[in-house]
Amino acid sequence: MHWNSVGEFFAMGGYALYVWGSFGACVLLMVVEPLLAKRRLNEVRQSLRRERLADELDHQSGTS
Amino acid sequence: MKALLATVRRDILLALRRKSEVLTAVFFFVIVTSLFPLGIGPEPVLLKKIAPGILWVAALLSTLLGLPRLFAADHLDGTLEQMALSPSPLGLLVAGKIVAHWLLCGLPLVLLAPVLGLQFDLDASALGILTLALLLGTPLLSLIGAIGAALTLGVRGGGVLLALLVLPLYIPALIFGAGAVEAHIAGLDVGGHLSLLAAMLALAAFFAPWATTAALRVALE
Amino acid sequence: MKALLATVRRDILLALRRKSEVLTAVFFFVIVTSLFPLGIGPEPVLLKKIAPGILWVAALLSTLLGLPRLFAADHLDGTLEQMALSPSPLGLLVAGKIVAHWLLCGLPLVLLAPVLGLQFDLDASALGILTLALLLGTPLLSLIGAIGAALTLGVRGGGVLLALLVLPLYIPALIFGAGAVEAHIAGLDVGGHLSLLAAMLALAAFFAPWATTAALRVALE
Amino acid sequence: MLTVSGLACSRGERRLFANVGFALGSGEWLHVQGANGAGKTSLMRLLVGLSPADAGEIRWRGEPTPSVDFRREMIYLGHHAAVKEDLTPLENLRLSAALDGVALDERTALAALIRLGLRGREDLPVRVLSAGQKRRVLLARLLTRPAILWVLDEAFNALDVGAVKLLGDLIAEHLAAGGMAVLTSHQPLPVPGGKALVL
């Protein structure tokens, strides 16, 4: 452990912009991408559920 | 006027429907600008020197690339015939198509040029001049290009003949547009270059729709 | 084999019938190479330095410009369907079309490049290398381009998507092709560059017709 | 209202027709007949003003034709599909109305498409439709764009039996409402009456 303070850690020996810019971009994109993928999955599921509901309603009105 | 807006809306809708179209015109611009450093080699001083020329030539070529499609699709499927027969004046519809073309092919280049210029290590004020010159120049390219596209419509040899007709007319825009940035880098005044560009734009805005309409009528005969 | 020759003959006949086509591809090459001196300004040393890069980029762009038409016309009017159903193997007909494309768009560039290079003040031996590199490189451009043309056939976004797909694949040819001439000017050995180009050409000659045929069958489905 | 006199047309060195003349009043229609290559399409294109005639004149309400009034009151559907393959039938219809400067709400457009038997296809891109369905999308414009003179070149091509009957009915309704029509077709037309012009 060679950091003497939190401030020193964040300063990254004067390379803060570059180091944090890189790590930050990675973290940001790697958080956003799974969320987007997950949302895509949820959207399909949602629309499938809606369709099934509609099917059921059709069926009910058809038989009654 | 409503018909003009309707045309703009329609063309933009069509382009968006083909999703990739808008993005890829821009990609072409990006790729062409990055081809030159590859062909020429990575010397920063040399690259900075030729940057304005390259950006302008790339803008010119990517406008050119989209031109054959400006009227061709409408011509092939008969929509252009219908436009010519429409109660709205054909000139208005044509103006709408030109505006849409600029919004789709010209404006993105203007917005992107500063970013690409950055890669060539141009400084902020040079980038400003570059953007301004492109803002005046790209509508000019669309207007002149429309005349060429209409003249070569349905003609044998299409796209390449179009390039042959249009490129010479683009040369003044290229010289003054790239010249403005170079003059600025050399520390000279750029007012002259830019006002010449503006004058050419005004002239073209006045005559090009008219010439294009006439050429389209001939193509439809 | 007879079918291959028949395709070559047919495509050349069609191109000659549209007279302007052959000439204008060449004109495009000429005009693009002469745009740069206009955009960049007339400094002989600078121009000589960037000459190989510019000539190669121009060759690449003028090949690209003709690519969308490689299969499009045959697709639109249904001839491609007939080819796919013909008793002659489709791969052979496709190879014929690629050969014809090179004869029409590639070969003229090779023949013209020395003349244009002369304008940029390149000396005789550099011109020789340039011609040799183009002779190996332009068929490569046609082969790779054919794959792209087949993949984007009838797809929304057509021509520009094609550029997006094909240009990245052209980059190695550009680097080695222009690199050969630059290396020669710098007094280095060019054998490595040229043999790499030749290797890429052999690879492409082997795989491209196959990939193109597969892509065409997909497009026809 | 439409009077044509002394019309002549040649293509290449071939004279297709000369001295063609006719007049159409409200409720009347003209059947242009002739073998392949006789010049029917050429005549139609002269009529609507897409190409100039060698001789003769065409008057609409007494005015020489390519007038704005004429363009507003005439609709021409040719050999071409004239629909955008990437758009849906509904979008095609609404956008072409917008270009003509005609207001067209979604309801009317949809009704027209359904009348032409495109129910369930309103939201597909035209590209995937069958040959006959593409023609129907074009024909839907007859319902959404008010016009007095209908100029239809081989409009019955590629249509199935039901659609042929439907289009016949549409034309008959249009004539009954005081409209006019100029038609070509190689099949017998399911529209009663009509003058014939043989080229």
Added chain:
Amino acid sequence: MLTVSGLACSRGERRLFANVGFALGSGEWLHVQGANGAGKTSLMRLLVGLSPADAGEIRWRGEPTPSVDFRREMIYLGHHAAVKEDLTPLENLRLSAALDGVALDERTALAALIRLGLRGREDLPVRVLSAGQKRRVLLARLLTRPAILWVLDEAFNALDVGAVKLLGDLIAEHLAAGGMAVLTSHQPLPVPGGKALVL
């Protein structure tokens, strides 16, 4: 010789047809019928091997189809004109024969064009021909390219009365010589006999 069984095809989410089967022997022909959008064109494209079927199989002389033999013995003419607008009818005919690897001398080609009523048009670029004349150029291939199975999609479209009769005769001759044909058309066909397949 042509046996089809259990053929199924869907487009998008729509099932166009399933379990289509038939057999054609020498001298027989099949009339594929159905409303616009029923799937006639789609069926033809499956038959000739342009697109893959969802299920089912197609055999020619007992072999599964996209075989070289099948391609040699079959000719398919679709909705498209499939002629080069810049070439003359004669050039079109000879070049397409060359692509198929068939020898075709000028005399035979000319005779075919004349039989199809294109006399005097052999040397015009196809671009200037009328709609019906373009179709005739395509149909001339039936005479110059020997084939056993003719697959013709709406071949009677755009033809005038004389040409319809002529094509009917051609088909009848072909059948009498032991050929086979699969046809679609919305009009009644001037060919006697024939099985019907309604989609």
Added chain:
Amino acid sequence: MGDHGRFKGCIGVSQSLIQWFRYASPQSFYPLAGRMIPWFWAAAAVFGVAGLWISFFVAPTDAQQGEGYRIIFVHVPASWMSMFIYLVMAFWAALGLALNTRVSGMMAQALAPTGALMAALSLWTGAFWGKPMWGAWWVWDARLTSELILFFLYLGFMALQAAIDDPRRADKAGAILALVGVVNIPIIYFSVKWWNTLHQGSTINLTKAPSMAQTMLWGMLLMALAFWMYSIAVALTRVRAIILERERHTEWVKHALE
């Protein structure tokens, strides 16, 4: 003769593999992927935490580059993954073309955005490294350029697929493009050898001893593992969505939602 037997055995194995791929239906793959995803997330988290710990608290300051070198811990994994994912994508594409399996096309389509993301990260972090080290955000160096080409290939693949509506056709066209683009991978990898460039040469080499501090190497490897697990997890999530989108009209999807 013994060889003969082994040869036969080989055929048997490859045939059963082919059978497996052929019947690896979306229907059975969908739940399987669902069960695997949490494990990959967990692995990604573990490796990620360990890797970050080493990158920031264990690895020593570099003698030449100071703290700036720490970018290596994201730059190299992202670069590796961008190339590796392309290879995997091309593998699935080839499989789809050869065996006409449904899952392969979906896998290729699911991998592309993640690959593009990795290529973008490689470019981004490289640029953020280049500015302090070389004094420029971007230079037209061979490796940088070929990585840019890779990024464009990913974009091209996605644009091509987006431009074709029929999924079957989109898969096949995409597969052909992916296979053609594979030539770019060796170019990226060997570019530092073939041209004398600004970019770092290989530090990891199978034949030579690593020229890098042991702890740095460990940090890089752990981060690479984390990126790897992450990529698998995201791609599987996306492939599940794609399976449902494409198979929405089949019976099994209606029951798979419970």
